[in-house]
Amino acid sequence: MKRLFALFCLWLGSCTAPIDLDVTAEEPRLVIFGVLTDTQEHQTIRLQSTVPYTDGSDSYARGVAEAIRSAEVMITSSRGTVYPTEYNSLNDFFRTRDALEIHPGLSYDLDVRCDFNRDGFPERYTATTRVLPPAGPDSLSVTPISMPMMDENRIYKFSIYGRDPAGPNWYIYRLRVDGELRNNVNQWIFGDDGFYDGSPYSDYPLVMLTNPVDEEPLFYEGVEVDLLTSNVEEDFALFISEVMGSEGGEMPLFGGPPYNVRTNITGGALGFFGNLYSTEISAIVQ
Amino acid sequence: MFGRIWGVMMLSVLPLCGYGQDIFAIDEDGDTSIAIEEIVVSSRASDANVTGMEMGVSRLDASLLRKIPALMGEVDVVKAVQMMPGVQMTSEGGSGFSVRGGSPDQNLILLDDAVVYNPSHLMGFFSVFNNDFVSSAELYKGDMPLRYGGRLSSLLEVNTIDRQPRRFSGTGGIGLISSRVTLEGPIGERTSWHVGGRRSYADLFLVFAPDKEMRKAILHFFDLNAKLTHRFSTNDVLEASGYWGQDAFGMADMGAMRYGNGAATVAWRHRYSDGLSSRLAFNFSDFTLRMYSDVEELNAKLHNSLRDFQLRLDFDHRAGRYFNLTYGVESTLHHLQPNDAVAMGLGEMPDATQNALEGTVYVSNEHELGSVLTLRYGARLTLFHNGMTYVTAEPRAGLLARTGAHASVKASWSYNTQFLQLANNSSSGSPLDIWFTAGPDIRPQKSHLVSVGYFQNLRNDMFALSAEVYWKGMRNVIDFKDGANLLLNNDLEQEIRSGRGESYGLELSASKERGAWTGFINYTLSRSERTIEGINGGRTFLAPFDKTHSLNLSVSWAISPAWEVSLSWVYGTGNPTTYPIGQYDIGGLTVIRYSDRNAYRFPDYHRMDASATWHIRPYSKRRWRSELNISIYNVYNKKNPWMINFTEGRSEMIYLFGILPSITYNFRF
Structure with missing residues (x-):
């Protein structure tokens, strides 16, 4: 569709130009983001502040904005185990003092106390994440496909096979390629079971990926790829989907009005507290 | 220039292209002047805007349409409609329009009585109406005739040519985007036929593209119109007309998208007496979208369609001053087949075919109360069934008071209901949009429209002035939740939110329809708002097409028989x-914080277009007549934003059209 749109814009001779927006910046809001994992490790929570959206200023995207350092951050499991955290100035994270590994069936509460509005009294922000039973495909294939207008073998089709549990499920997939986990949020893959809910599925095209341009190829014949699948709560999956689609603004032909990304943090903060409990399957790129 | 023209003599010996007769004007000295290019013969009185009951009506005939400078030289009835008071275009260059703050799907668009569900080509930049095949168009901004209903905001009635040609003749044109031809002729004394076609040809030039892959691009649209009329007698006329058009985009070995409308009408008009006549019609409408992917391992097909089968019987019954009745009955079967999709690895989507039956009876009466007042009142009673049954009554009433020989005050109230709506979340429509019906969780949209206006003609109806104020209240208007997924979704009810809407405004219009100088100026001051639970935190927000000020000006000057120039200027408050009002980071991705819904506006929109038409050899007695039209869209190259991108802290607008000249050769024989 984007290719068609590009062709159409080309035909119209449309152009771009910078535009100054006369907008009033929002008052700063606290942003809390943490994703617990099933790896026995120190889990991290990041506290930051929103910054104004100003023309030409992408400083925040580069991590220059000041992190929130002064806060009490605590995680409590539904078994009652409390995991206090401490600020790690190296990475601007709050990190659990002890290693924490999440388990299906349990839920975890986040409790943050922070005087974000600097009135001398800390505000309280909370969230809960529930670890769902593992679910996902039982096998994977990665095959190159040829596509017109693309170089030979530049597109790799990731197909999955398995049986989906009944009821709507939401998944976040991550790839480990040649032993290296691609774990940035923008490398995650979001999906649901709308096409195969409660049924077996075979050769389902999960995603098409290309090798990065002007870099060492990521996918090539013989390289091992692991697919980590996490069965997650709907809100968390949609949060990730919305984060991925946040940039860009309104697209008159195919998109609706822009909107703010959801949150599960109470107390007026933004961000999300979620978890990834993964199952893993592997394939060799053909 | 011609002096005071006091007589018109029609000389049949010199055929005028397209109309069969040449028309000469005679000045007051009795000297024959020059050939008038054309004359509009209308059954409608020249002061009908003052004496008629209708309010909020804009009438456009083919000659007026040709005078308005056109985008890429493509004369377009919808673009002209967008210049009428109370009407806003939904996006730059698009064929969507908003009437008095309503959404585009609240407009009922008819081509010879058949509904056109997607009136656009090329993603909306051209309408499906071939101007050579159009005789007139009428836009009713809410207070529509009682024989029509089913939409909240407007009725756009496009009528195809209905003249009786006395010999084989034709019209056509060759433009930069498309070419067209319309042929017509008689079959015997009582039968006439018309056929017309139009096709774009941007794709034909792609064979010269340096990129071999681009040569495989599919990019075109076409229209076909046909009409057959047989007059059995002065009392019985049988008409059949049809339209078929299609757009195609894609790459030859990858896949393509083809979509288009079909419309057909068969009607029998019968006159029982001078006061009683009827029209029995069968109307068929179709909008179909087909997409397919041919790429290896990614084969997929999608088919969406909506078909209407309608039977209707309408009567006009005049029985004295107190009974000027129109009444009738109609029944429509809506057959919706959305998201019929199959894809390799994905299987088939569940069948979501739906049939809905809509039946209506209506009656309307108009009667005079003395020489000053005229009343109109009536109602439609509609039953809509699609598993769930809705019965609605739609009363409408109007009052006309003559305040002078050429002036009147009018008031009207109408109540409208809408059972079908479009799943469209963007500011410009796309062929992927799906129509869906009211149902258990989506109640029919309803509106009250109240309007009052003053109408005045001057200088023997040469100038027409009007001022109207209106208020429209809407219930159950729909919008879509944040991030709604409308594509390939058979559970649209989950994505929809409904609430209230309100629009009000003032519309001023002045026009001059005769003489060497013709034109109009229309101004609208308006406000349109929505309040919908679940959107914008339930707070009231501006409707997507709200414009505080809108000013449209068009002027045409017939300099000489050979030359005519036109200029138009449009101005509107930005949509x-x-x-964005802030930003933050999630895992290395920048997340934008947005303001309240529609809390800001695009920069104001304005644009000037100009055209010059050279009538080649205007005095020639040959049948072949031709003209050359040169038009410039966006004369002063205003960069009006079509969309604004926000990326990495920067804002950048995309504008579609800079200054855009075009040339079109038109002919008649």
């Missing part, structure tokens, strides 16, 4: 939009 409401949602701007």
Whole structure:
């Protein structure tokens, strides 16, 4: 569709130009983001502040904005185990003092106390994440496909096979390629079971990926790829989907009005507290 | 220039292209002047805007349409409609329009009585109406005749040519985007036929593209129109007309998208007496979208369609001053087949075919109360069934008071209901949009429209002035939740939110329809808002097409028999939009914080277009007549934003059209 749109814009001779927006910046809001994992490790929570959206200023995207350092951050499991955290100035994270590994069936509460509005009294922000039973495909294939207008073998089709549990499920997939986990949020893959809910599925095209341009190829014949699948709560999956689609603004032909990304943090903060409990399957790129 | 023309003599010996007769004007000295290019013969009185009951009506005939400078030289009835008071274009260059703050799907668009569900080509930049095949168009902004209903905002009635040609003749044109031809002729004394076609040819030039892959691009649209009329007697006329058009985009070995409308009408008009006549019609409408992917391992097909089968019987019954009745009955079967999709690895989507039956009876009466007042009142009673049954009554009433020989005051109230709506979440429509019906969780949209206006003609109806104020209240208007997924979704009810809407405004219009100088100026001051639970935190926000000020000006000057120039200028307050007001980071991705829904506006929109038409050899007695039209869209190259991108802290607008000249050769024989 984007290719068609590009062709159409080309035909119209449309152009771009910078535009100054006369907008009033929002008052700063606290942003809390943490994703617990099933790896026995120190889990991290990041506290930051929103910054104004100003023309030409992408400083925040580069991590220059000041992190929130002064806060009490605590995680409590539904078994009652409390995991206090401490600020790690190296990475601007709050990190659990002890290693924490999440388990299906349990839920975890986040409790943050922070005087974000600097009135001398800390505000309280909370969230809960529930670890769902593992679910996902039982096998994977990665095959190159040829596509017109693309170089030979530049597109790799990731197909999955398995049986989906009944009821709507939401998944976040991550790839480990040649032993290296691609774990940035923008490398995650979001999906649901709308096409195969409660049924077996075979050769389902999960995603098409290309090798990065002007870099060492990521996918090539013989390289091992692991697919980590996490069965997650709907809100968390949609949060990730919305984060991925946040940039860009309104697209008159195919998109609706822009909107703010959801949150599960109470107390007026933004961000999300979620978890990834993964199952893993592997394939060799053909 | 011609002096005071006091007589018109029609000389049949010199055929005028397209109309069969040449028309010469005679000045007051009795000297024959020059050939008038054309004359509009209308059954409608020249002061009908003052004496008629209708309010909020804009009438456009083919000659007026040709005078308005056109985008890429493509004369377009919808673009002309967008210049009428109370009407806003939904996006730059698009064929969507908003009437008095309503959404585009609240407009009922008819081509010879058949509904056109997607009136656009090329993603909306051209309408499906071939101007050579159009005789007139009428836009009713809410207070529509009682024989029509089913939409909240407007009725756009496009009528195809209905003249009786006395010999084989034709019209056509060759433009930069498309070419067209319309042929017509008689079959015996009582039968006439018309056929017309139009096709774009941007794709034909792609064979010269340096990129071999681009040569495989599919990019075109076409229209076909046909009409057959047989007059059995002065009392019985049988008409059949049809339209078929299609757009195609894609790459030859990858896949393509083809979509288009079909419309057909068969009607029998019968006159029982001078006061009683009827029209029995069968109407068929179709909008179909087909997409397919041919790429290896990614084969997929999608088919969406909506078909209407309608039977209707309408009567006009005049029985004295107190009974000027129109009444009738109609029944429509809506057959909706959305998201019929199959894809390799994905299987088939569940069948979501739906049939809905809509039946209506209506009656309307108009009667005079003395020489000053005229009343109109009536109602439609509609039953809509699609598993769930809705019965609605739609009363409408109007009052006309003559305040002078050429002036009147009018008032009207109408109540409208809408059972079908479009799943469209963007500011410009796309062929992927799906129509869906009211149901258990989506109640029919309803509106009250109240309007009052003053109408005045001057200088023997040469100038027409009007001022109207209106208020429209809407219930159950729909919008879509944040991030709604409308594509390939058979559970649209989950994505929809409904609430209230309100629009009000003032519309001023002045026009001059005769003489060497013709034109119009229309101004609208308006406000349109929505309040919908679940959107914008339930707070009231501006409707997407709200414009505080809108000013449209068009003027045409027939300099000489050979030359005519036209100029138009449009100005409008920028469309409401949602701007970024902050940003934060999630896992290395920048997340934008947005303002309240439609809290800001795009920069104001304005644009000037100009055209010059050279009538080649205007005095020639040959049948072949031709003209050359040169038009410039966006004369002063205003960069009006079509969309604004926000990326990495920067804002950048995309504008579609800079200055855009075009040339079109038109002919008649």
